[in-house]
Amino acid sequence: MPIIHHSTIQQQFNKALEKASLDKRAVLFSYTEELSSFAAPLDLFSASYSEFYGERYFWKEPNDEVILIGLGSIYSLRVNQQTENRFQYIDREWEKLLASAYIFNPFDISGTGPLLMGGFSFDSETERDQNWTSFGNAAFHLPQIMISSIKGQTFLTINIMATRNDDEGTLELLQEKVQKLFGSTDQNKEISNIVNQEELNAHEWKESVALAVNAIQEGELDKVVLSRRMRLDFDKTILPEQVLSRLWMEQHQSYLFALEELNHCFTGASPERLILKENDQILSTCLAGSIKRTGNAADDGLLGLELLNDRKNRDEHQFVVKMISDVLDPFCIEMSIPDTPEVMKMRDIQHLYTPVRGKVNNTGTTLLKLVEALHPTPALGGIPREKAMELIREVENSDRGFYGAPVGWFDYRGNGEFCVAIRSGLLKENEAILYSGCGIVADSNPEDEYIETGIKFKPMLRALGGKNL
Protein backbone atom coordinates (compact mmCIF):
# COMPACT_ATOMS: atom_id res chain seq x y z
CA MET A 1 0.00 0.00 0.00
CA PRO A 2 1.50 3.34 -0.95
CA ILE A 3 1.85 5.89 1.83
CA ILE A 4 2.07 9.32 0.35
CA HIS A 5 1.11 11.40 3.33
CA HIS A 6 4.48 12.85 4.24
CA SER A 7 4.12 16.51 5.01
CA THR A 8 6.72 17.24 2.34
CA ILE A 9 4.42 16.32 -0.50
CA GLN A 10 1.83 18.85 0.67
CA GLN A 11 4.48 21.55 1.01
CA GLN A 12 5.80 20.81 -2.46
CA PHE A 13 2.32 20.81 -3.90
CA ASN A 14 1.67 24.21 -2.32
CA LYS A 15 4.64 25.59 -4.22
CA ALA A 16 3.19 24.32 -7.49
CA LEU A 17 -0.14 25.92 -6.56
CA GLU A 18 1.56 29.25 -5.89
CA LYS A 19 3.32 29.10 -9.22
CA ALA A 20 0.12 28.20 -11.06
CA SER A 21 -1.61 31.13 -9.45
CA LEU A 22 1.23 33.56 -10.25
CA ASP A 23 1.63 32.36 -13.84
CA LYS A 24 -2.13 32.05 -14.36
CA ARG A 25 -1.66 28.71 -16.08
CA ALA A 26 -1.45 25.03 -15.27
CA VAL A 27 1.78 23.80 -13.74
CA LEU A 28 2.76 20.15 -13.66
CA PHE A 29 3.30 18.75 -10.19
CA SER A 30 4.88 15.31 -10.05
CA TYR A 31 5.81 13.24 -7.03
CA THR A 32 7.55 9.85 -6.97
CA GLU A 33 8.07 7.39 -4.16
CA GLU A 34 9.18 3.80 -3.91
CA LEU A 35 6.64 1.15 -2.99
CA SER A 36 7.65 -1.66 -0.69
CA SER A 37 5.23 -4.20 -2.04
CA PHE A 38 3.31 -4.40 -5.22
CA ALA A 39 0.59 -6.63 -6.59
CA ALA A 40 1.12 -8.35 -9.94
CA PRO A 41 1.16 -5.55 -12.55
CA LEU A 42 -1.71 -6.93 -14.57
CA ASP A 43 -3.87 -7.37 -11.47
CA LEU A 44 -3.44 -3.68 -10.80
CA PHE A 45 -4.17 -2.80 -14.41
CA SER A 46 -7.28 -4.91 -14.23
CA ALA A 47 -8.38 -3.44 -10.89
CA SER A 48 -8.17 0.02 -12.43
CA TYR A 49 -10.96 -0.77 -14.88
CA SER A 50 -13.89 0.92 -13.16
CA GLU A 51 -12.05 4.15 -12.50
CA PHE A 52 -9.84 4.43 -15.56
CA TYR A 53 -11.19 2.39 -18.50
CA GLY A 54 -10.51 4.31 -21.71
CA GLU A 55 -7.42 6.03 -20.29
CA ARG A 56 -5.06 3.22 -19.46
CA TYR A 57 -1.60 2.64 -20.87
CA PHE A 58 0.55 -0.41 -20.45
CA TRP A 59 4.14 -1.24 -21.37
CA LYS A 60 6.42 -4.17 -20.63
CA GLU A 61 9.76 -4.81 -22.22
CA PRO A 62 10.82 -8.40 -22.95
CA ASN A 63 12.98 -8.93 -19.83
CA ASP A 64 10.45 -7.45 -17.37
CA GLU A 65 13.05 -4.83 -16.46
CA VAL A 66 10.68 -2.01 -17.27
CA ILE A 67 6.97 -2.39 -16.68
CA LEU A 68 4.85 0.75 -16.79
CA ILE A 69 1.21 1.17 -15.93
CA GLY A 70 -0.24 4.59 -16.65
CA LEU A 71 -3.74 5.41 -15.44
CA GLY A 72 -5.80 8.47 -16.32
CA SER A 73 -4.60 11.08 -18.78
CA ILE A 74 -4.03 14.49 -17.23
CA TYR A 75 -2.28 15.93 -20.24
CA SER A 76 -2.23 14.63 -23.77
CA LEU A 77 -0.35 15.57 -26.87
CA ARG A 78 -1.98 14.75 -30.16
CA VAL A 79 -1.22 15.44 -33.74
CA ASN A 80 -4.17 15.02 -36.04
CA GLN A 81 -3.13 16.59 -39.27
CA GLN A 82 0.07 16.72 -41.15
CA THR A 83 0.45 20.40 -40.37
CA GLU A 84 3.91 20.20 -38.92
CA ASN A 85 6.55 17.73 -37.93
CA ARG A 86 4.82 15.53 -35.38
CA PHE A 87 8.03 14.36 -33.67
CA GLN A 88 9.32 17.89 -33.19
CA TYR A 89 5.91 19.04 -32.02
CA ILE A 90 5.77 16.42 -29.25
CA ASP A 91 9.37 17.14 -28.22
CA ARG A 92 8.75 20.87 -28.04
CA GLU A 93 5.45 20.75 -26.15
CA TRP A 94 6.86 18.27 -23.63
CA GLU A 95 9.87 20.48 -23.06
CA LYS A 96 7.58 23.49 -22.55
CA LEU A 97 5.51 21.64 -19.98
CA LEU A 98 8.61 20.45 -18.13
CA ALA A 99 10.16 23.93 -18.07
CA SER A 100 7.69 25.09 -15.41
CA ALA A 101 7.10 21.72 -13.73
CA TYR A 102 7.59 20.84 -10.05
CA ILE A 103 9.11 17.39 -10.07
CA PHE A 104 10.00 15.52 -6.89
CA ASN A 105 11.77 12.34 -7.78
CA PRO A 106 14.71 11.28 -5.60
CA PHE A 107 15.47 8.32 -7.88
CA ASP A 108 17.96 8.59 -10.67
CA ILE A 109 16.27 5.76 -12.54
CA SER A 110 14.77 6.03 -16.00
CA GLY A 111 11.08 5.23 -16.16
CA THR A 112 10.39 6.97 -12.83
CA GLY A 113 8.92 10.46 -12.59
CA PRO A 114 6.70 12.08 -15.20
CA LEU A 115 6.67 10.45 -18.61
CA LEU A 116 4.60 10.20 -21.75
CA MET A 117 3.20 6.94 -23.05
CA GLY A 118 1.82 6.61 -26.57
CA GLY A 119 2.78 6.29 -30.18
CA PHE A 120 2.66 7.46 -33.76
CA SER A 121 0.71 6.38 -36.81
CA PHE A 122 2.55 4.42 -39.47
CA ASP A 123 1.99 6.97 -42.22
CA SER A 124 1.22 10.60 -41.40
CA GLU A 125 0.67 11.47 -45.04
CA THR A 126 -2.48 9.44 -45.35
CA GLU A 127 -5.72 10.07 -43.46
CA ARG A 128 -6.71 7.96 -40.52
CA ASP A 129 -9.88 5.97 -41.19
CA GLN A 130 -12.73 5.84 -38.69
CA ASN A 131 -11.08 3.07 -36.67
CA TRP A 132 -8.09 5.24 -35.98
CA THR A 133 -9.44 8.78 -35.74
CA SER A 134 -9.04 8.97 -31.98
CA PHE A 135 -5.37 8.00 -32.33
CA GLY A 136 -4.56 10.48 -35.11
CA ASN A 137 -0.95 10.74 -36.22
CA ALA A 138 0.42 10.82 -32.69
CA ALA A 139 -1.18 10.35 -29.30
CA PHE A 140 0.78 10.63 -26.05
CA HIS A 141 -0.47 10.77 -22.49
CA LEU A 142 0.93 11.86 -19.17
CA PRO A 143 -0.77 9.52 -16.68
CA GLN A 144 -2.30 10.79 -13.47
CA ILE A 145 -1.14 7.70 -11.61
CA MET A 146 1.83 5.74 -12.78
CA ILE A 147 3.33 2.56 -11.41
CA SER A 148 6.78 1.75 -12.72
CA SER A 149 8.46 -1.51 -12.00
CA ILE A 150 12.11 -1.04 -12.89
CA LYS A 151 14.55 -3.91 -12.49
CA GLY A 152 12.58 -5.28 -9.57
CA GLN A 153 12.01 -2.00 -7.73
CA THR A 154 8.56 -0.46 -7.82
CA PHE A 155 7.71 3.22 -7.86
CA LEU A 156 4.55 5.25 -7.71
CA THR A 157 4.40 8.58 -9.47
CA ILE A 158 1.42 10.89 -9.19
CA ASN A 159 0.99 13.77 -11.59
CA ILE A 160 -1.31 16.77 -11.27
CA MET A 161 -1.81 19.69 -13.61
CA ALA A 162 -2.19 22.30 -10.88
CA THR A 163 -4.21 25.39 -11.73
CA ARG A 164 -5.12 28.41 -9.67
CA ASN A 165 -8.52 26.81 -9.05
CA ASP A 166 -6.89 23.93 -7.20
CA ASP A 167 -6.14 23.74 -3.51
CA GLU A 168 -4.89 21.18 -1.01
CA GLY A 169 -8.04 19.19 -1.60
CA THR A 170 -6.88 18.27 -5.11
CA LEU A 171 -3.93 16.39 -3.73
CA GLU A 172 -6.03 14.72 -1.04
CA LEU A 173 -8.54 13.52 -3.61
CA LEU A 174 -5.82 11.99 -5.70
CA GLN A 175 -4.30 10.34 -2.66
CA GLU A 176 -7.68 8.80 -1.91
CA LYS A 177 -7.91 7.59 -5.48
CA VAL A 178 -4.53 5.90 -5.14
CA GLN A 179 -5.54 4.23 -1.86
CA LYS A 180 -8.76 3.03 -3.45
CA LEU A 181 -6.92 1.64 -6.45
CA PHE A 182 -4.49 -0.33 -4.35
CA GLY A 183 -7.30 -1.59 -2.15
CA SER A 184 -9.55 -2.77 -4.95
CA THR A 185 -9.53 -6.13 -6.64
CA ASP A 186 -10.49 -7.13 -10.10
CA GLN A 187 -14.22 -7.59 -10.47
CA ASN A 188 -14.90 -10.92 -12.05
CA LYS A 189 -15.28 -9.79 -15.62
CA GLU A 190 -16.84 -11.98 -18.24
CA ILE A 191 -14.62 -13.41 -20.94
CA SER A 192 -15.55 -12.51 -24.51
CA ASN A 193 -15.78 -15.27 -27.11
CA ILE A 194 -15.19 -15.10 -30.83
CA VAL A 195 -18.32 -15.47 -32.93
CA ASN A 196 -16.78 -14.66 -36.30
CA GLN A 197 -13.24 -14.76 -37.70
CA GLU A 198 -12.38 -13.65 -41.21
CA GLU A 199 -9.29 -12.79 -43.18
CA LEU A 200 -9.81 -9.65 -45.19
CA ASN A 201 -9.06 -9.65 -48.92
CA ALA A 202 -6.67 -12.61 -48.78
CA HIS A 203 -6.86 -13.19 -52.51
CA GLU A 204 -6.29 -9.53 -53.41
CA TRP A 205 -3.40 -9.47 -50.98
CA LYS A 206 -1.59 -12.28 -52.79
CA GLU A 207 -2.13 -10.40 -56.03
CA SER A 208 -0.58 -7.29 -54.57
CA VAL A 209 2.43 -9.35 -53.45
CA ALA A 210 2.85 -10.59 -57.04
CA LEU A 211 2.59 -6.99 -58.23
CA ALA A 212 5.22 -5.88 -55.73
CA VAL A 213 7.55 -8.71 -56.75
CA ASN A 214 7.15 -7.57 -60.33
CA ALA A 215 7.98 -3.97 -59.46
CA ILE A 216 11.06 -5.16 -57.56
CA GLN A 217 12.20 -7.37 -60.43
CA GLU A 218 11.74 -4.41 -62.77
CA GLY A 219 14.16 -2.50 -60.57
CA GLU A 220 11.65 0.06 -59.26
CA LEU A 221 12.52 -0.76 -55.66
CA ASP A 222 14.39 -3.35 -53.57
CA LYS A 223 12.00 -4.25 -50.79
CA VAL A 224 8.50 -3.41 -49.62
CA VAL A 225 6.54 -4.64 -46.61
CA LEU A 226 2.91 -5.41 -47.33
CA SER A 227 0.35 -6.05 -44.63
CA ARG A 228 -3.06 -7.59 -44.41
CA ARG A 229 -5.81 -7.76 -41.83
CA MET A 230 -8.06 -10.16 -40.02
CA ARG A 231 -11.36 -9.20 -38.45
CA LEU A 232 -12.81 -10.83 -35.39
CA ASP A 233 -16.24 -10.38 -33.84
CA PHE A 234 -17.05 -11.23 -30.25
CA ASP A 235 -20.17 -11.86 -28.23
CA LYS A 236 -19.29 -9.00 -25.89
CA THR A 237 -16.79 -6.20 -25.43
CA ILE A 238 -13.19 -7.41 -25.36
CA LEU A 239 -11.28 -6.24 -22.33
CA PRO A 240 -7.67 -5.23 -22.82
CA GLU A 241 -6.69 -6.80 -19.47
CA GLN A 242 -7.81 -10.20 -20.69
CA VAL A 243 -5.81 -9.90 -23.87
CA LEU A 244 -2.77 -8.60 -22.02
CA SER A 245 -2.84 -11.40 -19.50
CA ARG A 246 -2.90 -14.00 -22.30
CA LEU A 247 -0.09 -12.19 -24.11
CA TRP A 248 1.83 -12.04 -20.85
CA MET A 249 1.62 -15.82 -20.50
CA GLU A 250 2.16 -16.70 -24.13
CA GLN A 251 4.48 -14.02 -25.51
CA HIS A 252 6.53 -13.16 -22.49
CA GLN A 253 9.71 -12.35 -24.43
CA SER A 254 7.97 -9.65 -26.43
CA TYR A 255 7.18 -6.02 -25.77
CA LEU A 256 3.63 -5.95 -24.46
CA PHE A 257 1.74 -2.75 -24.95
CA ALA A 258 -1.78 -1.38 -24.69
CA LEU A 259 -2.96 2.13 -25.43
CA GLU A 260 -6.59 2.94 -24.70
CA GLU A 261 -8.41 5.75 -26.43
CA LEU A 262 -11.91 5.64 -24.93
CA ASN A 263 -13.56 2.47 -26.26
CA HIS A 264 -10.64 1.63 -28.55
CA CYS A 265 -7.47 -0.10 -27.49
CA PHE A 266 -4.38 -0.77 -29.55
CA THR A 267 -2.54 -3.71 -28.11
CA GLY A 268 0.02 -6.31 -29.09
CA ALA A 269 3.12 -8.35 -28.34
CA SER A 270 5.96 -7.19 -30.53
CA PRO A 271 9.41 -8.78 -30.65
CA GLU A 272 10.85 -5.73 -32.41
CA ARG A 273 12.67 -2.91 -30.66
CA LEU A 274 12.88 0.31 -32.63
CA ILE A 275 15.12 2.22 -30.25
CA LEU A 276 16.09 2.35 -26.60
CA LYS A 277 17.86 5.37 -25.16
CA GLU A 278 19.43 5.60 -21.73
CA ASN A 279 21.49 8.76 -21.35
CA ASP A 280 23.90 8.67 -24.30
CA GLN A 281 23.56 4.92 -24.97
CA ILE A 282 21.25 3.73 -27.69
CA LEU A 283 20.19 0.29 -28.87
CA SER A 284 18.22 -0.55 -31.96
CA THR A 285 17.30 -3.93 -33.36
CA CYS A 286 17.15 -5.12 -36.92
CA LEU A 287 14.51 -7.79 -37.15
CA ALA A 288 13.52 -9.20 -40.52
CA GLY A 289 13.56 -12.62 -42.11
CA SER A 290 11.30 -15.33 -40.74
CA ILE A 291 10.74 -19.06 -40.51
CA LYS A 292 8.12 -21.09 -38.65
CA ARG A 293 8.45 -23.03 -35.40
CA THR A 294 7.26 -26.56 -35.00
CA GLY A 295 7.09 -27.15 -31.26
CA ASN A 296 9.97 -29.64 -31.55
CA ALA A 297 13.30 -28.22 -30.35
CA ALA A 298 15.49 -30.26 -32.74
CA ASP A 299 13.38 -29.37 -35.77
CA ASP A 300 13.28 -25.73 -34.71
CA GLY A 301 17.06 -25.74 -34.44
CA LEU A 302 17.37 -27.03 -38.00
CA LEU A 303 14.84 -24.49 -39.25
CA GLY A 304 16.81 -21.76 -37.48
CA LEU A 305 19.95 -22.85 -39.35
CA GLU A 306 18.03 -22.95 -42.59
CA LEU A 307 16.88 -19.38 -41.94
CA LEU A 308 20.44 -18.23 -41.22
CA ASN A 309 21.60 -19.68 -44.53
CA ASP A 310 18.66 -18.66 -46.67
CA ARG A 311 19.58 -16.09 -49.33
CA LYS A 312 16.11 -14.54 -49.63
CA ASN A 313 15.74 -14.03 -45.87
CA ARG A 314 19.31 -12.76 -45.49
CA ASP A 315 18.62 -10.17 -48.21
CA GLU A 316 15.41 -9.13 -46.49
CA HIS A 317 17.35 -8.73 -43.27
CA GLN A 318 20.40 -6.99 -44.71
CA PHE A 319 18.33 -4.10 -46.11
CA VAL A 320 17.27 -3.36 -42.54
CA VAL A 321 20.77 -3.61 -41.07
CA LYS A 322 22.19 -1.30 -43.68
CA MET A 323 19.46 1.29 -43.32
CA ILE A 324 19.46 1.34 -39.50
CA SER A 325 23.25 1.65 -39.36
CA ASP A 326 23.27 4.39 -42.01
CA VAL A 327 20.54 6.33 -40.22
CA LEU A 328 22.09 6.11 -36.76
CA ASP A 329 25.67 6.69 -37.83
CA PRO A 330 25.51 10.53 -38.03
CA PHE A 331 24.05 10.65 -34.49
CA CYS A 332 26.77 8.49 -32.95
CA ILE A 333 30.39 8.73 -31.89
CA GLU A 334 30.63 4.98 -31.42
CA MET A 335 28.66 2.16 -32.96
CA SER A 336 28.84 -1.61 -32.80
CA ILE A 337 27.08 -3.95 -35.18
CA PRO A 338 27.77 -7.70 -35.43
CA ASP A 339 28.69 -8.94 -38.92
CA THR A 340 26.13 -11.69 -39.02
CA PRO A 341 22.62 -12.00 -37.62
CA GLU A 342 21.46 -14.34 -34.89
CA VAL A 343 18.22 -16.28 -34.72
CA MET A 344 15.57 -14.97 -32.33
CA LYS A 345 13.05 -17.63 -31.37
CA MET A 346 9.57 -16.50 -30.42
CA ARG A 347 6.72 -18.85 -29.55
CA ASP A 348 5.31 -19.07 -33.06
CA ILE A 349 8.12 -17.87 -35.30
CA GLN A 350 11.88 -17.38 -35.64
CA HIS A 351 13.50 -14.23 -36.96
CA LEU A 352 16.89 -13.03 -38.05
CA TYR A 353 18.08 -10.44 -35.61
CA THR A 354 20.99 -7.99 -35.42
CA PRO A 355 21.41 -5.56 -32.51
CA VAL A 356 22.85 -2.11 -33.26
CA ARG A 357 24.44 -0.28 -30.34
CA GLY A 358 25.65 3.27 -30.29
CA LYS A 359 26.70 6.23 -28.19
CA VAL A 360 25.12 9.51 -29.25
CA ASN A 361 27.39 12.43 -29.94
CA ASN A 362 25.14 15.26 -28.94
CA THR A 363 22.95 16.04 -25.93
CA GLY A 364 20.41 17.60 -28.30
CA THR A 365 19.74 14.22 -29.87
CA THR A 366 16.39 13.37 -28.35
CA LEU A 367 14.83 9.95 -28.47
CA LEU A 368 12.12 11.28 -30.78
CA LYS A 369 14.72 12.59 -33.22
CA LEU A 370 16.03 9.05 -33.47
CA VAL A 371 12.52 7.66 -33.82
CA GLU A 372 11.83 10.16 -36.58
CA ALA A 373 15.00 9.23 -38.44
CA LEU A 374 14.37 5.50 -38.14
CA HIS A 375 10.66 5.25 -38.88
CA PRO A 376 9.73 3.41 -41.01
CA THR A 377 12.69 1.07 -41.20
CA PRO A 378 12.71 -1.39 -44.11
CA ALA A 379 11.34 -3.97 -41.64
CA LEU A 380 7.96 -2.23 -42.06
CA GLY A 381 8.35 0.19 -45.00
CA GLY A 382 10.91 -0.73 -47.61
CA ILE A 383 13.84 0.38 -49.74
CA PRO A 384 13.96 3.04 -51.06
CA ARG A 385 11.71 4.40 -48.33
CA GLU A 386 9.57 6.83 -50.34
CA LYS A 387 9.06 4.47 -53.23
CA ALA A 388 7.99 1.72 -50.82
CA MET A 389 5.60 4.07 -49.02
CA GLU A 390 4.01 4.99 -52.34
CA LEU A 391 3.50 1.35 -53.22
CA ILE A 392 2.02 0.60 -49.79
CA ARG A 393 -0.42 3.51 -50.18
CA GLU A 394 -1.34 2.28 -53.62
CA VAL A 395 -1.92 -1.40 -52.93
CA GLU A 396 -3.06 -1.52 -49.30
CA ASN A 397 -6.64 -0.39 -49.39
CA SER A 398 -6.85 0.26 -45.67
CA ASP A 399 -5.29 2.32 -42.93
CA ARG A 400 -2.48 0.74 -40.91
CA GLY A 401 -3.17 3.20 -38.12
CA PHE A 402 -0.59 2.58 -35.39
CA TYR A 403 0.27 -0.90 -36.69
CA GLY A 404 3.95 -1.14 -37.61
CA ALA A 405 4.63 2.26 -36.07
CA PRO A 406 6.63 3.43 -33.04
CA VAL A 407 4.86 2.81 -29.72
CA GLY A 408 6.52 3.41 -26.38
CA TRP A 409 7.39 5.94 -23.73
CA PHE A 410 9.93 8.58 -22.78
CA ASP A 411 10.50 10.32 -19.49
CA TYR A 412 11.34 13.85 -18.34
CA ARG A 413 15.05 13.07 -18.48
CA GLY A 414 14.81 12.04 -22.12
CA ASN A 415 15.24 8.31 -21.57
CA GLY A 416 12.82 5.80 -22.99
CA GLU A 417 12.08 3.11 -25.48
CA PHE A 418 9.97 2.47 -28.57
CA CYS A 419 9.06 -0.82 -30.15
CA VAL A 420 7.72 -1.36 -33.63
CA ALA A 421 4.07 -2.15 -32.99
CA ILE A 422 3.65 -5.41 -34.90
CA ARG A 423 1.83 -8.62 -33.85
CA SER A 424 -0.89 -6.22 -32.83
CA GLY A 425 -4.52 -5.38 -33.16
CA LEU A 426 -7.11 -2.75 -32.53
CA LEU A 427 -9.84 -3.70 -30.09
CA LYS A 428 -13.03 -1.75 -30.46
CA GLU A 429 -15.75 -3.03 -28.20
CA ASN A 430 -16.82 -6.39 -29.58
CA GLU A 431 -14.70 -6.23 -32.70
CA ALA A 432 -10.96 -6.64 -33.26
CA ILE A 433 -8.82 -5.97 -36.28
CA LEU A 434 -5.48 -7.75 -36.40
CA TYR A 435 -2.58 -6.76 -38.62
CA SER A 436 0.22 -8.78 -40.11
CA GLY A 437 2.79 -8.02 -42.76
CA CYS A 438 5.94 -9.30 -44.37
CA GLY A 439 8.91 -8.16 -46.33
CA ILE A 440 8.64 -8.65 -50.08
CA VAL A 441 11.90 -8.96 -52.01
CA ALA A 442 12.81 -10.03 -55.57
CA ASP A 443 12.38 -13.74 -54.99
CA SER A 444 9.32 -13.62 -52.74
CA ASN A 445 6.53 -16.03 -53.47
CA PRO A 446 2.94 -14.82 -52.78
CA GLU A 447 1.80 -18.13 -51.28
CA ASP A 448 4.80 -18.35 -48.92
CA GLU A 449 4.38 -14.75 -47.83
CA TYR A 450 0.70 -15.41 -47.23
CA ILE A 451 1.62 -18.31 -44.95
CA GLU A 452 4.23 -16.16 -43.17
CA THR A 453 1.66 -13.46 -42.44
CA GLY A 454 -0.67 -16.20 -41.20
CA ILE A 455 1.93 -17.20 -38.59
CA LYS A 456 2.32 -13.58 -37.54
CA PHE A 457 -1.39 -13.34 -36.71
CA LYS A 458 -1.02 -16.14 -34.20
CA PRO A 459 0.12 -14.26 -31.09
CA MET A 460 -2.88 -11.94 -31.12
CA LEU A 461 -5.24 -14.56 -32.41
CA ARG A 462 -4.41 -17.00 -29.66
CA ALA A 463 -4.62 -14.27 -27.02
CA LEU A 464 -8.10 -13.51 -28.28
CA GLY A 465 -9.19 -17.14 -28.27
CA GLY A 466 -9.07 -17.59 -32.06
CA LYS A 467 -9.22 -20.78 -34.08
CA ASN A 468 -6.84 -22.66 -36.42
CA LEU A 469 -3.71 -22.26 -34.36
Ligand SMILES: C=C(O[C@@H]1C=C(C(=O)O)C=C[C@H]1O)C(=O)O
Ligand atom coordinates in the same frame (compact mmCIF):
# COMPACT_ATOMS: atom_id res chain seq x y z
C1 LIG B 1 5.67 -6.83 -40.64
C2 LIG B 1 5.79 -7.72 -39.67
O1 LIG B 1 6.98 -8.26 -39.27
C3 LIG B 1 8.21 -7.84 -39.86
C4 LIG B 1 8.54 -8.64 -41.05
C5 LIG B 1 9.36 -9.74 -40.99
C6 LIG B 1 9.60 -10.60 -42.21
O2 LIG B 1 8.98 -10.36 -43.26
O3 LIG B 1 10.39 -11.55 -42.17
C7 LIG B 1 9.99 -10.08 -39.80
C8 LIG B 1 9.89 -9.28 -38.69
C9 LIG B 1 9.25 -7.95 -38.78
O4 LIG B 1 10.20 -6.99 -39.05
C10 LIG B 1 4.59 -8.16 -38.89
O5 LIG B 1 4.75 -8.97 -37.98
O6 LIG B 1 3.48 -7.71 -39.17
Ligand SMILES: [Mg+2]
Ligand atom coordinates in the same frame (compact mmCIF):
# COMPACT_ATOMS: atom_id res chain seq x y z
MG1 LIG C 1 9.73 -12.23 -44.24
